[in-house]
Amino acid sequence: MTDLMAITALGAVAPYEFQIGGLVIRENTELALASLSLGRGQGAPTILGTSMPDVGQWQAGPEVSAFWTAPNQWFIEGQGRAHEDFAAIVKAAAPDCAVTEQTDGWVAFDVYSNDGFKPLEGLLEKLVNIDLDGFEVGTALRTGLHHMSVYLIRRSDTHVTIMGMRTFAAALCHALESTAVRLR
């Protein structure tokens, strides 16, 4: 184990958390990520019991989850495994696929509502230009948010994850927080 101390994408020791109205925004620093791409002619693998979801979908699984990012490409998620060599774990499960470490490429903000989807809808319609009617539980997509590129995952009725590029974490955090504040 290294004796270097990791910091969050926002440069802090502890994950960011912000609560306002019926919304909680929480940085998820324990989410491991690896991208997985199929080579020519390969079938989609099953990674630690999780099959690769269809276009635009997120698939929860027993050990890892996965969401579609591009034709023949997915991001594999390992909650609580950010300090492991997650890409190596995924690569071991799919040795023929191209696997790339992505854990530190992204900052993940989990946004929770304590009152159904409505407050989340109110927040998201101020941030992203997507048709929220089609943004059902199990949907994953990439879009623009304040000139940044983000992944959105609808994990449940009351839980959406917004992932942005790690070096943009402060700007993304500001966008989420200030928008939530303006919802008052």
Added chain:
Amino acid sequence: MTRLTGGVIDHETALRFTFNGKTYSGRKGDTLASALLANGVQLVGRSFKYHRPRGVLSAGSEEPNALVTLRGGAREEPNTRATVTELFDGLVARSQNHVGPLHRDVMAVNDLLSPLFASGFYYKTFMWPRAFWEKLYEPLIRHAAGLGRLSGEADPDAYDKGFLHCDLLVIGGGAAGLAAALAAGRAGVKVILADEDFQFGGRLLAETHQLDGMPATSWVTAVMAELSGLENVRLMPRTTVFGAYDHGIYGAVERVSDHVSAADGEVRQTLWRITAKRSVLAAGATERHIPFPNNDRPGIMLAGAMRAYANRWAASPTRHPSDPVIIFTNNDDGHRTATDLLAKGVPVTAVVDPRDDAPTFGAYELITGVVDDTKGRLGLTSVRVTQNGQSRWMPCGALGVSGGWNPNVHLSSHHRSKPVWDEALLAFVPGKDLPNGMIVAGAAVGQGTTAKALRSGMEAAVSSLAALGISAERIDLPDADDTAAAQTAFWHVSRKGRAWVDFQNDVTVKDIVLAHQENMRPVEHLKRWTTLGMATDQGKTSNISALAVMAELTGKSLPETGTTIFRPPYTGVTLSVLGGGDTGKHFRPTRYTPTHQWSASQGATFVEVGAWLRAQYFVQPGETHWRQSVDREVLAVRRGVGLCDVTTLGKIDVQGPDAAEFLNRIYCNMMGTLAVGRVRYGLMLREDGHAYDDGTCARLSENHFVVTTTTANAALVYRNMEFARQCLWPDLNVSLISTTDAWAQIAVAGPNSRTLLSRVVDGFDLSNEVFPFMACAELTVCGGLRARLFRISFSGELAYEIAVPARYGNALMERLAQVGADLGATPYGTEALGVMRIEKGHAAGSELNGQTTAQMLSLGRMVSEKKDSIGAVMSRREGLAQDKRRLVGFRPVDKSEAIVAGSHLFTQGETRNTTTDQGWITSAAYSPHVGSSIAIGFLEEGDARMGEVVIAANPLEGREVRVEVVSPHFVDPEGGRLRD
């Protein structure tokens, strides 16, 4: 007070407000205009050019006259229409465009000088003498121009933006819009109903029509109650849909809190981008007036507006309750104002109607004739009525004028659809080729009776949903009036005297005659020559009247004359809301490097590099000039060891069996032969043969490469590589993904770099034999942390770049500085980085500027002849292959002189012009190593001119420096240092 009874205002809730410093009382539900009228205030402003006293003309967003400045201080908001300003307690308003008090405007002298100010006077008057323009005329005109003034302070309010998606967008919440929204709402589809007003109902609130034998407002209340209860319907009052864009995208501004006293931090307005599968435009109609001499006095207003003030706002248009009201109309609808006002107890003495067959609807005198002059400087006192050639002056406190109604076709024409003339309606109605998915309903399409508006709105919704494959049931509509108002084509009263067409821009019938004489006859010329239809109201009340006058003059019909082009926005949109909520440093997102915090703790000064914020240099105690810091950092690297965050370089993971072949085609040089565990410099060309990016490529395993790009081109290179992969060579088995942010990368450069690194790696052999120049490896550091190590050098010294997961970047930097203290470990920034790469003659952005070739960079031999790669063929074409400019170095002959980047190079003694130009300086810096200013740049036949002295000319600053042509490698030209 001229407050009437009834209406849809709350008589119990009084709101205090001030106008020009005087305090008045209004009612909840009032607009500023209705409240002023109810207080007997007719004079509300001064006109643009002649400073004529003006009053309220309309009851909506078409208002040309009643423009006021709201609030004060930094929140001061000029040119706000009093007719759409929702009254709130504490509202402060001031009139505009006058010097001295409103009722004694000094600038009113302009009115006496009006013959001088005819349209086009700018173009004729301010031509000579030429020198006067900048010093006199322009400042004078600028001072006089405009109506309200800006506060000049930063806007303290918050703004927001957002995105909405719906099946049906209904624009306008009058009879047609409500019927459309109700039909669609009941069908269960996602509906947005937007109206610029703060109350839904449109003209139903302003008329005395009955629906199913009940007041129309009862029906509105019931419908709104139902719509409010529907989850699938979003009601957006105070929301102006201002533009129709491609594929069903609409721009809208919601005035979230303009109607309350400003609270800090509260959103004032929200800009919405609405994506609608279908839309119903139910924007209603705007009444037009009839130009006649002196028709612009306070107290003269549109008849429909007068009716709206009486019926909806319980406000009489006169200053005193006993003042008589007269109506001048060419249609039946104007008569309705007379009957409605009489019913409210307002004394209407006469209706003047030019039609021989004009009907009478009530107890008023019907005069078959015209109004052709008025009196009353600050408010109407009498009007001259002419009947059969006989004129008489009649006392009059307010005159209602109606020239018919124009459908609000604006949004239907935003995609250049030309409105078509309807001879029966005497109006332009929407034409063909409407914006995608739009259906126009109600008065906006000439279906102006209440019954027709309701029906056409409902049918528009049903048709819209049918187009989406949804069958919507027709709803039961209430019984409503269906009497079309008869009218005649009577456009203006031809009499001597100024008859205003466009009140806001002070354009009169005479001006249009003049435009005609000057041959400014096409409508677009007419508009620009006279300024007709410009400014905040965009001629909503004036355009058609003006066209009619021009048609009359040219002997053409109205449809032949045509309309000007309708463009967004429908009404004015504040720049603040377009700018959105993120201002200042949040205007665009910032990227921070993984070692930002440590850098800040070390005294870094940061510099913006694209979106990135990078450490530029680190000021140490005692350093008073940035050069001291930079020189120290450079020397520290060359003598000991330096540390620099280079995470900003783009990193692209390339994997797959064909990765090597793919990279051969991407880079102009051979990359496929690169051995595993090695790094190679690579140059990328554009397909036109010019160089565009460079970097390193590391082979981590047989099928796994990591490509680095320049900071600026990271996104572009990735995009181009995806283009090559997907579009050019889809047969290659390769996958790409960006990994820029995942790794914190730190350059460890200088003679002590190996020693320093040996203190953090976990038993990794860094010896030159095992890990030579241009080696790479995956390893662990600091007790098991995954890392990548590259032995590459930008500085020309023994150097490495080490990458660790981004979250550890800050800690690793801190550790390296700590354990390297005895080795002289020194943080350095982009400035020192730049100096060292110039000292080493490495190309960067200034050299790879898109105009240069591999040959010019003296990298021509890199372009492999053995393979095809992007840009290879074109790089060999004559024009590029024969370019003799080469990247060389320069030193000032006089060591005390500084070379300036951007200087152009000339042979000594040669005249200086573009044909004798020998090249230019791309980058320059003070080199602490050389002890003088140095530079690199492109020089004709530069490689053959070593030792020659040329001139680096900087004509912008009137300077020149004699410089000696030298090798661009100022430091260690043999490259021994980086290989040892």
Added chain:
Amino acid sequence: MLIPHPLLGLRDAQEFTYLGDASLLNRPDASSPDAAVAFYDYVYLRDNPAGVHRELWFHEQGDRSWLIVTRNTLTHEILNAELAFKSAVKSEVLA
């Protein structure tokens, strides 16, 4: 504008980056004798029709697919959109 992404449905054009004429897909053979002329045409000569145009759009804020979009430049009507990726295994499930 809205681009009908063949996999993701209607997506706002703001998510895309525009490149130009889809003839850029037809990169000439560098080994052919007339390569110099062919590349000159390929790089510099393009049709710029007022009307139906096949063009390349990159879904940069999305799935990073290059699309061939057939668009009427006069009306902005989009007649078709397909993935530019045309590999030998194109018929396989792309998901």
